[in-house]
Amino acid sequence: MEGLRPIRVSKKDSEDGQPLSPMARIFHQPYSDVYIIIIMGFNTPINPLVFKASLRHSLLKHPRFSSLQVVENGGEMRWVKIEVNLDNHVRVPVLDPNMESPDKFVEDYASNLSKTTISKSMPLWDVHLLNVKTSEAESTVIFRIHHSLGDGISLMSLLFSCSRKASDPEALPTIQTIKRRNPSNPGRLTSLQFLLKLWWLVLLCWNTIVDVLILLGTIFFLEDTKTPLKGTLPLGLAQRRFVHRTISLDDVKLVKNAMGTTINDVMVAITQAGLSSYLNRSMTYNKGAEKNNNNLPNNIRLRAALVGNIRPSAGIQDSKARWGNHIGCVLFPFTIALREDPLDYIRVAKVTGHRKKSTLEAKFTYSMVKFSPKCFTNMISSFPNRITLWFSNVPGPEEEISYFGHPVAFIALGVYGQPNALVIHVVSYANKMKITLSIDENIISDPHQLCDDLQNSLDLMKNAVISNQRTDPKLYTTV
Numbered sequence: 224m225e226g227l228r229p230i231r232v233s234k235k236d237s238e239d240g241q242p243l244s245p246m247a248r249i250f251h252q253p254y255s256d257v258y259i260i261i262i263m264g265f266n267t268p269i270n271p272l273v274f275k276a277s278l279r280h281s282l283l284k285h286p287r288f289s290s291l292q293v294v295e296n297g298g299e300m301r302w303v304k305i306e307v308n309l310d311n312h313v314r315v316p317v318l319d320p321n322m323e324s325p326d327k328f329v330e331d332y333a334s335n336l337s338k339t340t341i342s343k344s345m346p347l348w349d350v351h352l353l354n355v356k357t358s359e360a361e362s363t364v365i366f367r368i369h370h371s372l373g374d375g376i377s378l379m380s381l382l383f384s385c386s387r388k389a390s391d392p393e394a395l396p397t398i399q400t401i402k403r404r405n406p407s408n409p410g411r412l413t414s415l416q417f418l419l420k421l422w423w424l425v426l427l428c429w430n431t432i433v434d435v436l437i438l439l440g441t442i443f444f445l446e447d448t449k450t451p452l453k454g455t456l457p458l459g460l461a462q463r464r465f466v467h468r469t470i471s472l473d474d475v476k477l478v479k480n481a482m483g484t485t486i487n488d489v490m491v492a493i494t495q496a497g498l499s500s501y502l503n504r505s506m507t508y509n510k511g512a513e514k515n516n517n518n519l520p521n522n523i524r525l526r527a528a529l530v531g532n533i534r535p536s537a538g539i540q541d542s543k544a545r546w547g548n549h550i551g552c553v554l555f556p557f558t559i560a561l562r563e564d565p566l567d568y569i570r571v572a573k574v575t576g577h578r579k580k581s582t583l584e585a586k587f588t589y590s591m592v593k594f595s596p597k598c599f600t601n602m603i604s605s606f607p608n609r610i611t612l613w614f615s616n617v618p619g620p621e622e623e624i625s626y627f628g629h630p631v632a633f634i635a636l637g638v639y640g641q642p643n644a645l646v647i648h649v650v651s652y653a654n655k656m657k658i659t660l661s662i663d664e665n666i667i668s669d670p671h672q673l674c675d676d677l678q679n680s681l682d683l684m685k686n687a688v689i690s691n692q693r694t695d696p697k698l699y700t701t702v
Contacts, residue, residue, distance in 0.1 A: 243292060243300040245596035246548035246589070247371040251292075251300070254604050257370040257640035258340070259378060260333060260465060262659075264360025264632035269352045271315045274364075277627035278350065281385045283307055287372045287546070288346055307346060314351045325355045329363050330466065336367055337463040337639035347372060359469070360632040374548045375617045375636065375648075376532045382626070389623040389630050396620035427581055434584040438554055441526075446609040448524045451505040452498065453611045454644040454666035463639040467659040468674040472651055474685045481688040482566065484573045487616050489684075490649050490656070492572035494614065495557045496565060496680035498525070501673050503561055523559040527614040527647075528552040528607075531585050551585030555614070565683040566691075612645040613638075619652040637661040 250257050282288045290302040322328055332353065341347045347369035354362045368378060388394040412420070437445070447453055479489050499519065506518045533551045558571045591598075617636060624631050635657045636648040644666035648659045658677055662670045 241302050243302065243371060244547055245592050245594075246550070248300060248596065249592055250370040250548070252604070254607060254642055255370075255640065256340070257638050258337075259366075259368045259370055259375070260336065260637040260639065260661075261366040261368070261378065261382070262329075262333060262465065262467070262633075262635040262637070263364045263366070263626065264357070264634075265362045265364065265626075266630040266632050267361050268354050269362045269364065269629060271313070271352055274350075274352060274627055274629075275309055275313050277385065278313065279309055281627075282348075282381070283309070285381060285546075288348055290346060292343060292347065292371065305346070311345055312349045314349060316351070316353070318353065318355045320355060322355065325357045326359075328355065329353060329357055330464065333365055333637075334462060334464045336365065337461075337465075341367070341369065362629075370548070370638070370640075373546055374532070374550045375530075375615060376534070376549070377546045379617055379619070380546075383620060383624070386620070386624040386626050386631070389625050392625070396624045397622060398618060398620055423581070427583065430578065430582040431584060431587065434554065434579075434582045435587055438584065438588070441554060441609050442606050446524075447526055447611045448520070450502055450523065450525065450611070452502065452525070452645055452667065454663060461642075461663055461665075463637075463661050464664050464670060465635070465637040465659060465661055466670045466674060467633075467635040467637075467657055468678055469633060470656045470658065470678060470681055472654050472656045474681055475656055478569065478681070478684050478688055481692065482569045482573065484569060485576065486651075488572045488576045489569060490616055490658075491555070491557075491576065491614070492568040493677055493680045493684070494527075494647060495559070495572060496562075496568045496683070497673065497677035498557065499559050499561055500676040500680065502559060504672075517561045519559060519561060525557045525559050526610045527555045527557055527612045528610055529555045529579075530613060530615045533585050533589050549589070551587070551589035553579050553582070553584050554610070555579060557611075565680065565687050568680070569684065607642045610643070612647060613641065613643060614647045614649075616649040617651075619650045621651075621653065623653045633657055635659045 249255055286302065286304060289307045290304045292300050293303045294300050318328075332351070336351070341349060349367050351365040351367070352362070353365065357363065372378075373381075383396050383398060386396050388396055475486055475489050475493075479486055482489075502523075503517065503519050506520075530550050530552050532549065534549045556575065558568070558575075562568060615636075619634055631652070633655065634650050634652050636650050637659045638646055638648070638661055644663045646661040648661070650657050650659070658674065660667075660670050660673060662673075664670075667673065
């Protein structure tokens with residue numbers, strides 16, 4: 224297809240017969256046989272012929288999407304390139320356009336995918352084209368991709384390489400980039416600068432030691448408080464439900480600018496506030512206590528594994544960003560409490576987020592997998608059951624886009640295959656943020672209520688900012 228951006232892969236990635244990386248092999252373990260679900264809504268019906276032809280000239284050009292993962296006699300897994308039959312990967316079910324509840328149908332369809340895996344006799348991905356109108360879109364496409372093929376940054380990079388701005392069919396979408404701090408200084412350091420850098424290095428080492436010890440303690444014995452959000456799931460496939468909610472990115476930025484923090488800190492704060500409300504309600508019903516009272520126990524230990532990109536280049540579109548699973552995780556303690564001032568959640572998230580930026584914990588977890596995979600595999604098998612949830616925030620395009628000529632209404636991310644009852648993914652798109660919950664219904668029976676709590680938390684924070692700005696505009700910065 225003319226006009227599609229060439230997909231950049233390294234020479235190592237493009238060679239046939241290469242072994243799977245240690246991180247890719249982790250995603251074949253029983254406790255982490257993870258699939259990524261990408262749900263895209265479109266503003267027009269899908270043309271299956273155009274979509275399939277575009278896939279042939281884009282996705283199939285990437286070696287990972289046209290290679291088997293073959294296990295050799297010694298147990299090592301290797302990529303083996305094959306000729307792909309696209310009909311085995313693209314599903315186009317015949318649907319009733321007048322069905323009673325199309326939103327529920329699409330939600331159930333995605334949920335049913337989590338009960339199955341993709342045969343290892345073919346590359347581990349498939350696409351489902353659902354030409355049915357929902358409340359958010361005229362049609363929906365569900366990509367299912369095994370996590371061993373790549374992480375969220377890789378897959379979103381591939382997705383956007385096939386996209387164009389809706390306002391300009393020839394222009395690539397603009398992706399929000401994260402500016403990494405560059406410790407190098409080409410000039411001479413003053414004595415004060417030298418002391419500050421030395422102090423920062425000492426602080427970095429100390430924080431890393433503390434975080435690694437807590438991580439090891441979690442692997443062996445340190446477990447989160449038992450709450451209605453936490454459950455120990457059986458190994459193997461357990462059906463998941465994917466529910467998503469759209470919130471205003473402009474509202475998030477309003478709170479971010481007022482509090483002088485980051486979008487990620489605001490999303491963490493929204494999550495902490497929403498989980499606090501949800502748990503308080505759940506514990507109210509469980510105890511038979513009065514509604515609207517604070518029924519949360521003191522000192523609830525509830526932690527999330529925050530998954531982050533550890534590439535030197537943070538931007539999705541950066542040509543230096545390598546394909547694959549270059550991710551690490553950071554244990555992030557969530558503060559579960561009811562607060563009179565909703566902005567207190569932001570202040571706490573900001574302090575904790577700043578602390579977690581001064582640690583090499585994410586690189587430590589990645590290095591453990593890379594350099595000592597067998598040791599890490601034995602150690603990490605108990606880790607997911609000792610924490611409560613996983614959390615990830617991926618930047619998306621800053622303007623509306625079209626994908627293979629189809630204008631995109633929304634983008635949602637989810638995963639299944641991990642033994643946790645709750646996984647939260649956040650993706651930005653134009654002036655919207657999409658929060659997706661991947662939940663186990665046996666433990667979290669009302670995920671839509673949890674989405675309501677998250678939405679309400681943002682509304683309370685926005686209203687608090689607006690109210691305080693009217694009272695004293697000098698209290699807040701505008702970044």
